[in-house]
Amino acid sequence: MAEKSIGAVLVMRGEVLAGILSERDYARKVVLQGRSSADTPVEAIMTTPVVTVGPDTPVEACMQLMTERRIRHLPVVEHGAVAGVISIGDLVKAVIADQQMELEQLQRYIVS
DSSP states (O other): OTTTTOSEEEEEETTEEEEEEEHHHHIIIIITTTOOTTTOOHHHHSBOSOOOBOTTOOHHHHHHHHHHHTOSEEEEEETTEEEEEEEHHHHHHHHHHHHHHHHHHHHHHHHO
16 A cells, blocks of 8 residues: 555455455554554454445535544445545545635626
8 A cells, every 4th residue: 555655445345345444454453453464364454334425425525424434535335336435635625626616706706
Protein backbone atom coordinates (compact mmCIF):
# COMPACT_ATOMS: atom_id res chain seq x y z
CA MET A 1 0.00 0.00 0.00
CA ALA A 2 2.83 2.42 0.83
CA GLU A 3 4.57 1.67 -2.45
CA LYS A 4 1.43 2.59 -4.41
CA SER A 5 0.35 5.44 -2.07
CA ILE A 6 -2.89 3.62 -1.26
CA GLY A 7 -4.53 4.15 2.12
CA ALA A 8 -6.83 1.13 2.01
CA VAL A 9 -7.59 -1.97 -0.04
CA LEU A 10 -10.81 -3.89 -0.38
CA VAL A 11 -10.75 -7.55 0.61
CA MET A 12 -12.87 -9.59 -1.77
CA ARG A 13 -14.14 -13.17 -1.71
CA GLY A 14 -14.79 -13.58 -5.39
CA GLU A 15 -17.20 -10.77 -6.24
CA VAL A 16 -18.32 -10.26 -2.63
CA LEU A 17 -16.87 -7.51 -0.42
CA ALA A 18 -15.52 -9.31 2.65
CA GLY A 19 -13.69 -6.47 4.40
CA ILE A 20 -11.44 -3.46 4.06
CA LEU A 21 -7.82 -3.19 5.18
CA SER A 22 -6.45 0.26 5.91
CA GLU A 23 -3.08 1.59 6.96
CA ARG A 24 -4.68 2.25 10.33
CA ASP A 25 -5.74 -1.42 10.63
CA TYR A 26 -2.19 -2.51 9.87
CA ALA A 27 -0.60 -0.05 12.29
CA ARG A 28 -2.96 -0.86 15.16
CA LYS A 29 -3.35 -4.60 14.67
CA VAL A 30 0.09 -5.62 13.47
CA VAL A 31 2.72 -3.02 14.37
CA LEU A 32 1.37 -1.95 17.78
CA GLN A 33 0.55 -5.52 18.81
CA GLY A 34 3.99 -6.79 17.81
CA ARG A 35 2.65 -9.22 15.22
CA SER A 36 4.63 -10.38 12.22
CA SER A 37 3.38 -9.19 8.82
CA ALA A 38 4.43 -12.49 7.27
CA ASP A 39 2.47 -14.55 9.81
CA THR A 40 -0.69 -12.42 10.09
CA PRO A 41 -3.52 -13.19 7.65
CA VAL A 42 -5.40 -10.23 6.22
CA GLU A 43 -8.63 -11.71 7.55
CA ALA A 44 -7.33 -11.28 11.11
CA ILE A 45 -6.78 -7.54 10.79
CA MET A 46 -9.31 -6.31 8.20
CA THR A 47 -12.33 -4.27 9.23
CA THR A 48 -15.64 -6.02 8.87
CA PRO A 49 -18.50 -5.45 8.35
CA VAL A 50 -17.67 -2.75 5.83
CA VAL A 51 -19.56 0.53 5.85
CA THR A 52 -20.73 1.19 2.28
CA VAL A 53 -22.82 3.68 0.32
CA GLY A 54 -24.69 3.61 -2.94
CA PRO A 55 -23.74 5.64 -6.01
CA ASP A 56 -26.61 8.08 -5.40
CA THR A 57 -25.60 8.91 -1.82
CA PRO A 58 -25.06 12.69 -1.50
CA VAL A 59 -21.57 13.98 -0.76
CA GLU A 60 -22.75 15.54 2.50
CA ALA A 61 -24.17 12.22 3.71
CA CYS A 62 -20.91 10.46 2.87
CA MET A 63 -18.92 13.08 4.76
CA GLN A 64 -21.18 12.78 7.78
CA LEU A 65 -20.93 8.97 7.75
CA MET A 66 -17.15 9.06 7.44
CA THR A 67 -16.86 11.62 10.23
CA GLU A 68 -19.17 9.71 12.58
CA ARG A 69 -17.49 6.36 11.92
CA ARG A 70 -13.98 7.85 11.80
CA ILE A 71 -13.18 6.22 8.49
CA ARG A 72 -11.28 7.59 5.50
CA HIS A 73 -12.41 5.23 2.75
CA LEU A 74 -15.92 4.32 1.73
CA PRO A 75 -16.73 1.59 -0.80
CA VAL A 76 -19.53 2.38 -3.23
CA VAL A 77 -21.76 -0.65 -3.82
CA GLU A 78 -24.41 -0.93 -6.50
CA HIS A 79 -26.70 -3.96 -6.83
CA GLY A 80 -24.44 -5.92 -4.49
CA ALA A 81 -21.29 -5.27 -6.53
CA VAL A 82 -18.44 -2.91 -5.69
CA ALA A 83 -18.53 0.04 -8.08
CA GLY A 84 -15.62 1.98 -6.54
CA VAL A 85 -14.16 3.57 -3.44
CA ILE A 86 -14.27 7.19 -2.36
CA SER A 87 -11.86 8.75 0.08
CA ILE A 88 -12.25 11.70 2.39
CA GLY A 89 -9.92 13.53 0.01
CA ASP A 90 -12.30 12.89 -2.88
CA LEU A 91 -15.16 14.36 -0.87
CA VAL A 92 -13.19 17.42 0.19
CA LYS A 93 -12.26 18.08 -3.46
CA ALA A 94 -15.93 17.77 -4.46
CA VAL A 95 -17.04 20.22 -1.77
CA ILE A 96 -14.33 22.72 -2.72
CA ALA A 97 -15.25 22.47 -6.41
CA ASP A 98 -18.93 23.01 -5.57
CA GLN A 99 -18.16 26.01 -3.38
CA GLN A 100 -15.91 27.47 -6.09
CA MET A 101 -18.72 27.13 -8.64
CA GLU A 102 -21.20 28.83 -6.27
CA LEU A 103 -18.73 31.64 -5.61
CA GLU A 104 -18.24 32.23 -9.34
CA GLN A 105 -22.01 32.30 -9.90
CA LEU A 106 -22.45 34.84 -7.10
CA GLN A 107 -19.67 37.00 -8.50
CA ARG A 108 -21.29 36.94 -11.97
CA TYR A 109 -24.65 37.86 -10.40
CA ILE A 110 -23.14 40.79 -8.50
CA VAL A 111 -21.33 42.10 -11.59
CA SER A 112 -24.41 41.87 -13.83
